[in-house]
Amino acid sequence: MGRPATAGYARLSKPMPAIEVTDLSKTYKVPVRESGLRNSVRSLFKREFREVLAVDQVSFEVPEGQLIGFLGPNGAGKSTTLKMLSGLLYPTSGQARVLGHDPRLREEDYRRRIALVMGNRNSLQWDLPVMDSFELQRAIYQVPKVDFQRRRDEFIELLDVADLVTKPIRNLSLGERMKVEVIASLLHAPEVLFLDEPTLGLDVTMQKRLRGFIANYQKESGASIILTSHYMADVEALCDRIIVIHEGAILYDGDIGGLRSKFVSHRLISFGGNEVSEEMVQLSDSVEGSPERTILKVPNDNVADVASLLLRRGVYDLSIENVPLEDIIDMAFTADES
Amino acid sequence: MNVRGLMAVGWAEARVGLLQEMQFRIVGFLQLLGFLIEPIVLLVVWRTVSLESGSIGSYSGDEIVAYYVVWTLVRAMNLALTPYVWEWWIQFGRVSHLLMHPTSVYWRSTMNFAGMKLLWFTMWLPIGGMLFLVFRPNIVLTWRTFVFGFFALWGAYFVRASYQFLIGLIGFWTTRVAALFEIIIMSEILLSGRLVPMSVMPEWVQSVSDVLPFKWTFQFPIEVIIGRLNSPDVFTGWMFQAGWFLLLITSIGLVWKRAVRRYTAVGS
Numbered sequence: 150m151g152r153p154a155t156a157g158y159a160r161l162s163k164p165m166p167a168i169e170v171t172d173l174s175k176t177y178k179v180p181v182r183e184s185g186l187r188n189s190v191r192s193l194f195k196r197e198f199r200e201v202l203a204v205d206q207v208s209f210e211v212p213e214g215q216l217i218g219f220l221g222p223n224g225a226g227k228s229t230t231l232k233m234l235s236g237l238l239y240p241t242s243g244q245a246r247v248l249g250h251d252p253r254l255r256e257e258d259y260r261r262r263i264a265l266v267m268g269n270r271n272s273l274q275w276d277l278p279v280m281d282s283f284e285l286q287r288a289i290y291q292v293p294k295v296d297f298q299r300r301r302d303e304f305i306e307l308l309d310v311a312d313l314v315t316k317p318i319r320n321l322s323l324g325e326r327m328k329v330e331v332i333a334s335l336l337h338a339p340e341v342l343f344l345d346e347p348t349l350g351l352d353v354t355m356q357k358r359l360r361g362f363i364a365n366y367q368k369e370s371g372a373s374i375i376l377t378s379h380y381m382a383d384v385e386a387l388c389d390r391i392i393v394i395h396e397g398a399i400l401y402d403g404d405i406g407g408l409r410s411k412f413v414s415h416r417l418i419s420f421g422g423n424e425v426s427e428e429m430v431q432l433s434d435s436v437e438g439s440p441e442r443t444i445l446k447v448p449n450d451n452v453a454d455v456a457s458l459l460l461r462r463g464v465y466d467l468s469i470e471n472v473p474l475e476d477i478i479d480m481a482f483t484a485d486e487s
Numbered sequence: 488m489n490v491r492g493l494m495a496v497g498w499a500e501a502r503v504g505l506l507q508e509m510q511f512r513i514v515g516f517l518q519l520l521g522f523l524i525e526p527i528v529l530l531v532v533w534r535t536v537s538l539e540s541g542s543i544g545s546y547s548g549d550e551i552v553a554y555y556v557v558w559t560l561v562r563a564m565n566l567a568l569t570p571y572v573w574e575w576w577i578q579f580g581r582v583s584h585l586l587m588h589p590t591s592v593y594w595r596s597t598m599n600f601a602g603m604k605l606l607w608f609t610m611w612l613p614i615g616g617m618l619f620l621v622f623r624p625n626i627v628l629t630w631r632t633f634v635f636g637f638f639a640l641w642g643a644y645f646v647r648a649s650y651q652f653l654i655g656l657i658g659f660w661t662t663r664v665a666a667l668f669e670i671i672i673m674s675e676i677l678l679s680g681r682l683v684p685m686s687v688m689p690e691w692v693q694s695v696s697d698v699l700p701f702k703w704t705f706q707f708p709i710e711v712i713i714g715r716l717n718s719p720d721v722f723t724g725w726m727f728q729a730g731w732f733l734l735l736i737t738s739i740g741l742v743w744k745r746a747v748r749r750y751t752a753v754g755s
Binding site: 177235236237238239255257258259260261264265267270272274276277281284285287288289290291317 | 488492507583587748
């Protein structure tokens with residue numbers, strides 16, 4: 150795959166962050182009008198607007214070569230942040246530097262070094278075979294022919310799309326289209342990649358394939374990647390670090406283990422059967438389950454005691470699990486709202 | 488981007504435009520046939536008038552026939568990306584991926600349409616041939632027709648594509664740019680020679696049309712091809728085209744910087 154030259158991006162003893170964001174904010178001005186004829190007539194003479202704070206003084210850094218997950222519910226400000234970093238949206242205030250460039254300036258050299266992939270969106274030539282779109286990408290990014298052919302063939306093989314590239318985009322399924330979209334966005338070997346819900350609407354197999362491909366690209370190229378996704382499997386499989394954003398502000402920035410210890414103080418112990426002793430009930434926060442299987446929600450400090458009690462009783466099909474990431478994120482949002 | 492890179496993107500876009508249009512060649516051909524209704528009606532009306540009065544403006548009956556036959560070629564060749572498309576692109580966030588590419592959207596869209604013209608010209612040939620057979624226009628084809636006509640046609644296209652692009656950029660401020668475009672189209676129809684040669688219009692309307700871009704995108708290339716203009720007039724016309732082109736692309740450059748700041752990436 151080969152890492153592209155990073156001209157003007159000197160390697161220092163302490164590596165310069167690929168992305169630096171300081172107090173970045175975005176406010177949208179949206180028209181407001183009550184329903185009904187009277188309000189409709191009134192709005193002809195006096196238009197009213199409301200300001201919506203989509204991103205609120207967000208600050209973070211992404212070191213070179215890191216893959217971070219940007220998590221949050223719909224409307225949290227994830228995509229807006231990504232679009233500001235890619236130069237698509239102009240921030241209301243704050244600073245951002247990506248690969249030493251100010252994204253607001255939308256310099257050609259900057260756009261040549263990055264890529265933004267938006268899930269469920271088509272950026273290729275709808276009526277033409279995929280290969281024609283790839284050729285256009287080559288011209289747009291001025292990729293040398295040899296590099297282009299090498300990357301294109303490698304990506305086609307990795308994502309197993311050899312039989313798709315001669316078909317027009319309009320004849321591809323959503324998953325197939327996303328695969329070729331991702332390939333097209335990587336043909337110029339971007340040093341920073343913004344992935345906005347790249348697996349949106351894809352089936353589990355396709356998600357896994359795309360995930361593997363992204364991980365491979367990151368490993369081979371050393372690119373810095375910010376990924377937003379509603380699928381926690383994407384985040385758990387790919388990300389070294391996560392940033393949780395809620396109502397435009399950062400709730401958490403760190404690794405997944407840290408998120409667990411910050412918001413979750415228990416684990417789930419499940420075992421076959423439904424016999425629970427009084428001691429186990431006292432050591433657990435809650436007991437749920439069916440006649441076939443019981444699930445105990447146990448504080449981290451009591452996990453060893455409960456497990457040993459179960460083993461002493463001869464229960465061997467027990468499992469100790471972390472709370473799913475989805476639930477942790479939900480807890481984080483709930484904690485923030487309360 | 489350097490000139491070589493710009494040319495490479497231009498050729499690649501023109502190729503894509505041509506390939507896209509070839510996918511819908513029948514639609515394109517029918518569209519060209521549809522374009523015939525307007526000039527044929529005008530041709531029949533004005534030829535009848537000229538037969539009764541001897542001439543229309545400074546045009547003889549034969550010249551008016553030639554004017555409207557060549558009109559069909561010019562109409563096909565100066566088609567450009569319309570503000571309607573811009574309105575749709577901006578409203579539904581379809582312009583996002585274009586904004587992410589490290590090339591000029593103006594250059595790409597203009598070259599994309601330019602590529603389509605090779606097919607349109609090929610498809611116009613049988614239509615033009617049929618019109619020649621039916622109406623027998625008095626056009627003398629010389630090297631001058633082809634060389635001067637070639638540059639006048641491309642000049643017309645680039646000027647028309649530029650003002651349509653500039654109007655399209657208003658879509659970054661308002662989601663209903665089509666209404667404004669309708670007014671521009673009306674002005675174009677009246678002041679370009681599309682409805683009737685400008686010499687038929689009152690003197691003051693002719694003066695207004697001389698300083699606006701519309702005439703240089705319709706009447707000028709038609710008159711060059713039918714051989715009504717002498718060399719100095721052709722040169723003057725090219726200068727007007729070049730002047731308008733420079734003014735328009737400068738304006739596009741200035742407006743573009745402000746326009747993209749207003750983009751809200753709606754829906755995408």
